[in-house]
Amino acid sequence: MPHAVGQPGYTQCMNDVTRRRAWISAVALVVAVTSADGQQFGGIARAAFPPAQQPGPADVIASERLVRRFDSLRLARRVPGLAVVVLRDTTVVLARGFGMADVERAVPVTPNTPFNIASVAKPIAGVVALKLAQQGLLDLDRPMTAYEGFRKLCAEVRGVGGIFWGDYACDTDSLTLRHVLTMTANGRPGKRFLYNPPSFSWGSRPMMQVSGVPYSTLVDSLVLRPAGMTRSARKHRNLALREDLAKDLARPYHTDSSGVLRPSPPPGPQGDGAAGGVIATAMDLARFDIALTRGALLPDSLRQVMWSPTRTATGAVLPYGIGWFVQQHEGETLLWHSGLCEGAYSAIYLRAPSRGITLILLANSDGLWWDNPLDGAQIHRSPFVAAFLEAFPRRP
16 A cells, blocks of 8 residues: 555654554653743744643652663563653653663663653644634645645545545545544545544645645644653654754664564655654653643644544544544543654654643664554554553542
């Protein structure tokens, strides 16, 4: 299956869709406290956050226990380097690096090490789309056929078929950008959930067409700068990674057939699509999370739209909002996304609102992956997430 078919970029890190059916992106953007300076970026004031708070004794004990568990899981799964941030509301209670960002040069991972976050870029795309809607530029319910290039895409992908395009509803005016961003574009639009990264990637085109600027510029002006994410940037085939980030980027690795850890080639070049293409640190993802919590990126009304599960016309609840998985598990809502560059990088970004706790994990191998199905949401099956939820139980 081609990686790019009539779209600005199939911006996922998958090497072979047919070889590994269930590759998903996901969870990971976590936080660090930024200071207020009142400076304006793209019409939005930089988020003003309170001074950093000290974590409570219970969170300190839980973090110490989780550190040991995460390092044990990392070693068992042959993950060379892992960055971890845990937040209690807007307070960072754990920020830690494990292992090596570059094994050969013995460069350790820190919370400020940049990684390819793969599909954890989708929550960022959700913010961009809703911000453009708030400004009156983007209509999420406008037919996709109204956008330049979509009919050409439809004609090309219908001949491709396969998991993502076999029943893609591109030849009908009932398919909207909302369906694309909520992963309900396959079959009858809005009726069922199927995680479709290449379709989501194409969602950057309407954003570019209504704003008149490249998608990467939108991400920078509407998200990265307002959130104070100074160690993050977009990257695609026509946009080189910023030099300082390229120098420090965690080197990707895989385990070969004999069980030996080997350096991996970097993920292939992609276009300026919405499904991936972000390099970030765990601490910058924490800044993103804090900015969301404080309403610095979106007002509460739009944030709730982003985090609300999609409902079908008959009232059935589907496990995806706008750029986020919205999963019900044992009576609580989990908001998350994962990221996977097969044989190179993986990521998890999880918010447990009822617990007031957030987890961010970035790795320079695919060792965080747990085979989530394309038609479901099962973050609880991740051993890292299971350990995290056990360490930070629900509040009484």
